[in-house]
Amino acid sequence: SQTIHQWPATLVQPVGSPLSLECTVEGTSNPNLYWYRQAAGRGLQLLFYSVGIGQISSEVPQNLSASRPQDRQFILSSKKLLLSDSGFYLCAWSLPPTGRYEQYFGPGTRLTVT
């Protein structure tokens, strides 16, 4: 069965510092991968998605970037964090486009920018 991991689980970073969040998926090949952000008490905002190695689509222009260096690894980065980057960051995966659209979320990283 498939498993999705995210780390770290929690992170406190000062404004202006860099960020790197990692997500890995086990048990499937060539998954679609997604990064979402959830602000406190709010809904889910899709930030990036990827359908393959090196293929990144950005949904919202912002201070963040994403990379997919390996088939089952997805990284969210920032060069300089802003206060507004605080939130709950969720990685998700879905099967390759074969008509299966279900997305499954990882445990998330809670980021606080101080």
Place this chain on the structure above:
Amino acid sequence: GENVEQHPSTLSVQEGDSAVIKCTYSDSASNYFPWYKQELGKRPQLIIDIRSNVGEKKDQRIAVTLNKTAKHFSLHITETQPEDSAVYFCAASKGGQGFSFIFGKGTRLLVKP
């Protein structure tokens, strides 16, 4: 742009009663509509979904209905239990590809024992 409206934002019911959460979407090309349950501090969990070629789907105490003409879909929970208390999110696929979802803002459901 594409949008998903979800109502109500909060819902309080007595244990054993039914709960209904409604969503409307704007993208006529949307063809997949999942519902997620999120408990406090946890990840969203997929609880049920429906595709545009189906009008209703049921799984034990939960059901989802879809009205494509009116562009709205609803989650129905019967015989609610305290463990149903959580935030529920609806979503609609953006266009017909299924990669990208637009989420509603969530409904906080409280089931009082």
